[in-house]
Amino acid sequence: DARVTQTPRHKVTEMGQEVTMRCQPILGHNTVFWYRQTMMQGLELLAYFRNRAPLDDSGMPKDRFSAEMPDATLATLKIQPSEPRDSAVYFCAGGLAGARNEQFFGPGTRLTVL
Amino acid sequence: GQSLEQPSEVTAVEGAIVQINCTYQTSGFYGLSWYQQHDGGAPTFLSYNALDGLEETGRFSSFLSRSDSYGYLLLQELQMKDSASYFCAVRDQDSNYQLIWGAGTKLIIKP
Numbered sequence: 001d002a003r004v005t006q007t008p009r010h011k012v013t014e015m016g017q018e019v020t021m022r023c024q025p026i027l028g029h030n031t032v033f034w035y036r037q038t039m040m041q042g043l044e045l046l047a048y049f050r051n052r053a054p055l056d057d058s059g060m061p062k063d064r065f066s067a068e069m070p071d072a073t074l075a076t077l078k079i080q081p082s083e084p085r086d087s088a089v090y091f092c093a094g095g096l097a098g099a100r101n102e103q104f105f106g107p108g109t110r111l112t113v114l
Numbered sequence: 115g116q117s118l119e120q121p122s123e124v125t126a127v128e129g130a131i132v133q134i135n136c137t138y139q140t141s142g143f144y145g146l147s148w149y150q151q152h153d154g155g156a157p158t159f160l161s162y163n164a165l166d167g168l169e170e171t172g173r174f175s176s177f178l179s180r181s182d183s184y185g186y187l188l189l190q191e192l193q194m195k196d197s198a199s200y201f202c203a204v205r206d207q208d209s210n211y212q213l214i215w216g217a218g219t220k221l222i223i224k225p
Contacts, residue, residue: 042216043215048212091157093157098211100145100147100164101147101203101204101205101213102162103157104159105156105157106156108156
């Protein structure tokens with residue numbers, strides 16, 4: 001039963017600390033997306049990779065956020081330094097480019113920055 | 115600009131039928147999708163329409179009219195477990211073919 005996995009599922013940290021979230025896409029999927037979801041903003045796209053190459057990270061605050069895909073089985077999203085306004089649920093999603101707009105979401109990382 | 119509009123909340127009764135509408139404004143339309151998200155869960159894919167007309171999958175159907183830039187999700191024989199948020203999303207040429215998301219419609223089902 002192939003699925004997207006994300007770690008950690010929950011993270012509580014203090015302002016100023018570095019946060020690293022990890023995602024393992026489904027084997028064979030060539031697109032990876034990082035989304036942030038809050039009650040106020042809905043689903044926001046932060047970064048988008050195709051075949052491990054970054055295609056769009058315009059939704060990401062560049063001064064503190066960074067997203068990478070060191071290999072096909074791992075995508076990372078880092079926040080340094082974290083701020084209380086970063087508190088949200090961060091989802092990783094993946095799929096096949098051009099395939100029915102179908103994205104497979106991981107369970108999310110619920111981040112709380114105190 | 116690119117935008118999708120859908121109602122923020124819809125209320126219906128168990129066993130009834132409900133329709134959630136979505137209008138969009140994008141460049142280079144490449145299909146309309148619907149996703150379901152339960153509270154505390156992740157969005158899950160429901161349907162995809164690339165061409166005009168109705169697509170049926172069990173109790174759920176999705177409709178698209180490209181000339182009207184409009185689509186809807188139809189849920190029949192509502193069950194309490196259908197209580198969730200429903201998002202429409204459009205793949206758009208101007209945004210590297212990524213999905214543009216609506217703000218979501220919270221469906222409240224009453225017994």
